[in-house]
């Protein structure tokens with residue numbers, strides 16, 4: 001049994017429906033609130049909706065989590081073109097408990113998670129005591145980040161089954 005922390009994001013089309021399709025396709029233990037977030041990296045694009053899913057599955061290794069992430073992105077009609085560009089659905093594997101990897105096809109923990117408020121703020125919702133291996137407690141990381149344009153949208157809800 002492995003537990004994974006996954007970041008889901010969308011800034012194209014029906015953003016909430018895309019996030020919900022990801023939640024529906026993951027063995028979710030917990031789902032954060034939904035956040036409206038300013039684009040990170042390539043800033044000349046629409047705002048994202050972001051959330052965090054904690055998922056657990058008997059017999060799933062780290063590559064199974066990546067495969068599932070890609071299946072969900074493809075099902076949402078994602079076209080892979082611009083790095084950090086607009087997308088119907090982005091599913092990133094942030095951590096898989098006990099796993100580190102420097103393989104460029106699957107780096108764990110995700111190498112940019114520690115600097116992304118759109119990952120850390122929703123993660124704090126569901127696992128306030130979590131640590132990001134190599135970077136310490138996520139609560140401390142969030143406290144150190146400036147206001148990065150992350151706004152909780154309590155009017156939008158993801159349904160976990």
Ligand SMILES: Nc1ncnc2c1ncn2[C@@H]1O[C@H](COP(=O)(O)OP(=O)(O)OP(=O)(O)O)[C@@H](O)[C@H]1O
Pocket residue numbers: 066069080082083084085090091092093094103104105106107108109110111112
């Ligand atoms: N932890 C990870 N989670 C998801 N993809 C990863 C991870 N580590 C490496 N990759 C690889 O990164 C490639 C590009 O992923 P993607 O298109 O989602 O990048 P991005 O979302 O634009 O940027 P970023 O990687 O900074 O989030 C994927 O094909 C995948 O093989």
Ligand SMILES: Nc1nc2c(c(=O)[nH]1)N=C(CO)CN2
Pocket residue numbers: 008009010037038039040041042048050084085090118
């Ligand atoms: N706010 C926000 N910015 C992003 C996001 C995202 O999910 N949210 N995903 C990206 C692709 O990695 C690039 N930039």
